[in-house]
Amino acid sequence: MNNRLDAVTAPVNKIIRFSSVDGPGNRTAIFLQGCNFDCRYCHNPETRRFCIGCGKCVKTCPAGALSQTPEGQVRFDPAKCVSCDTCIKVCEHDASPRICEMTAEDVMKEVRWQQPYIRGITVSGGECSLHPRFLKELFEIAQKEALTCFLDSNGSYDFSKDPELMAVTDSVMLDIKAFSPEDHLNTTGAGNKTVLANAKYLAEIGKLFEIRTVVAPDLFDVTETVRCAGEMLLPYLQKGAKIRYKLITYRPMGVREKYRNMRIPTEEEMMGLKMLLTDMGWDDVVIT
Ligand code: SF4
Ligand code: SF4
Known part of the structure; x- marks a missing residue:
């Protein structure tokens, strides 16, 4: 058990005891506060920054x-x-006052309530990879207790440089928010060199569970993104990797006021993107 004085903590925004949309099976999802991207369609903008005490x-x-x-x-x-x-x-600062600094052991105490009914845990955000030491400590405990450990990440952290974290991570759900660097910058305020390198690295080591793209046609070339990401990962599928591609329909719920008027893609557009992938050879494509 951690000595509380030495233990690493992370700012926890919320813990959802049962989730069926954050990886395989029933899982407890842990959301950490703080993100290094500024996605214009962010559905949880209150997870992006930290409270400045405006009152x-x-x-x-x-x-x-x-x-x-x-x-x-x-x-x-x-x-x-x-x-x-x-x-x-x-809150006008993309923050929340309901943040709890928790150690890995604090989080596991919350997880153990539902442990007999879940397959594992998923840590999301904000951007969870901003807290790699906390993740390592949490996953080490969770794996010893027979829970699988998943990350939901924007891909900005170079996973290939952190073998200790990868050793205790079962798999990663990775966002490819746009394929071209210009489109990614326009959509998130950040580049995507590390994101794309991560996708290939995780596919290579068999720890890429899912690629996620929020389809927001007003922000980036959605067809190019899905086609290029699909083609980039196709060699790994052909070598037997099991990777899901999740196409998420942009919807304005929870989105900041100034970005709420972006166009929602039609069902036909979403089906067209799915067919682009299935025609290429992807057999696990999900539209939400
Ligand atoms: S969380 Fe509350 S006190 Fe903190 S910045 Fe937002 S409104 Fe102000
Ligand atoms: S306003 Fe108060 S009661 Fe409502 S969610 Fe925030 S802290 Fe809880």
Whole structure:
């Protein structure tokens, strides 16, 4: 068990005890706070940044679950929270006051409640790979307790340089948000050289569970992205790798006001992208 004084912590935004959309089977999903991308279609913008202590949410919480220290630090009392989300709606800084700094052991205590009913855990974000030491500690404990360990990542962390993390990671769900560097920059504010290198590296070592692309035609060339990503990974499929391609329909729910008017792709467009992949040789393509 960790000595609490020495233990690495990570800022946990929320823990969903049962999730069937964050990897294979029933899983507990752990969402960490903070992201190094700024995706225009982000559906959870409140996970991107950290509280600056403006106090706006403290005044609007209807349940008295938030308070502020004289130094301006926001305190959260989970026992009083009624999960109304007023705080994240009023926050203008893409933050949340409901963040708990937790050690790996703290998280595992929450996981063990439902351990007999889950196949594993998935850590998402924000961007979970901003906390590699925490991930290693968490996954080491979880694997010893017979749980599979998945990462949901934007691909900005060079996984090939962290063999210790890869040794305790069963598989990764990786976003390819756009294929061309220009489109990726326009969509996320960041380049994609490491993302694409990660896709190939993870496919090579058999730890690429799923590629995810949010189909937002106003932001990037969706056909080029799906075709190029599909072709890039095809050699690994042909060598026997099992990789799913998940095509996610852009929808404006949860998206920041200034980006809400982007076009939603039609069902025909989504089916066309799926056929592009299946014609190429992909046999596991999912549209959500
Ligand atoms: S969470 Fe947002 S609204 Fe609340 S105090 Fe922090 S910065 Fe202000
Ligand atoms: S969700 Fe936020 S505003 Fe609502 S009760 Fe909880 S802390 Fe307060």
